[in-house]
Amino acid sequence: xxxxxxxxLCVARHLAGKRSLKVITNAVPLLPELAALxxxxxxxxxxxxxxxxxxxxxxxxxxxxxxFDTAKAVLGMxxxxxRSGLSVTNSFVxxxxxxxxxxxxxxxxxSDRTKLDQVCLIQVAPLAEMAYLVTATAPARRS
Numbered sequence: 001x002x003x004x005x006x007x008x009l010c011v012a013r014h015l016a017g018k019r020s021l022k023v024i025t026n027a028v029p030l031l032p033e034l035a036a037l038x039x040x041x042x043x044x045x046x047x048x049x050x051x052x053x054x055x056x057x058x059x060x061x062x063x064x065x066x067x068f069d070t071a072k073a074v075l076g077m078x079x080x081x082x083r084s085g086l087s088v089t090n091s092f093v094x095x096x097x098x099x100x101x102x103x104x105x106x107x108x109x110x111s112d113r114t115k116l117d118q119v120c121l122i123q124v125a126p127l128a129e130m131a132y133l134v135t136a137t138a139p140a141r142r143s
Contacts, residue, residue: 001023001024001025001065001068001070001072001073001074001075001100001103001104002023002024002025002027002030002073002074002075003025003026003027003055003073003074003075003076003096003097003100004025004026004027004028004029004030004053004054004055005027005053005055005076006076006112007076007110007111007112008027008030008074008075008076008110009027009029009030009033010110011074011110012030012033012034013033015033015034015037016033016036016037017038018037018040019038019039020039020040021037021040021041022040022041022043022070023037023040023041023042023043024042024043024044024045024065024068024070025042025043025044025045026044026045026047026055026056026057026061026065026096027054027055027056028049028054028055028056029054031044043068044056045060045061045064045065046060046061046064047059047060047061047062047064048060048061048092050092050093055093055096057092057093057095057096058092061096062095062096062099065096065099065100065103066099066102066103068103069103070103070104070105071104071105071106072104072105072106072107072108073100073101073103073104073106073107073108074108074110075097075100075101075107075108075109075110076109076110076111076115077097077109077111077115077124078093078115078118078120079115079118079119079120080109080111080115080116080117080118080127080133081116081117081118081119082117082127083119084119084123085123085124085125085126085127085128085129086109086123086124086125086126086127086129086130087118087119087120087121087122087123087124088120088121088122088124089120089121089122090121090122091122093122094122094123094124097124098124098125101124101125101129106131106132107125107129107130107131107132108130108131108132108134109130109132109133109134110134110135111133111134111135112135112136112137113135113136113137116135116137
């Protein structure tokens with residue numbers, strides 16, 4: 001599963017040339033990249049289109065995502081902090097990300113440095129839920 005966002009779009013671009021992938025997404029901007037994958041099966045959530053981010057949200061999307069059992073979820077987050085874990089700014093976004101996490105054996109969070117050490121309104125999960133954090137910048141060390 002791959003959630004929408006700028007960083008996850010970069011992930012989708014790096015899938016070029018991979019074969020026999022099965023990808024579930026709620027992200028309209030990822031579709032051209034995913035459609036170009038040879039022999040991929042791409043499943044797209046239906047529901048309410050968030051025009052600001054071109055992602056599909058709401059009860060219909062959450063129900064759809066709950067039908068799958070996947071190996072990995074690749075998600076971006078609005079905030080990543082030791083104190084509050086993984087967080088976002090919107091309850092619809094939180095529900096969709098939680099469902100993707102619940103349907104996946106492993107959570108991979110991808111982020112740019114601006115999200116590190118940030119806390120947003122709604123907690124999605126504690127840091128312990130995350131198997132990997134992929135970022136171009138290492139988080140600051142705390143003493």
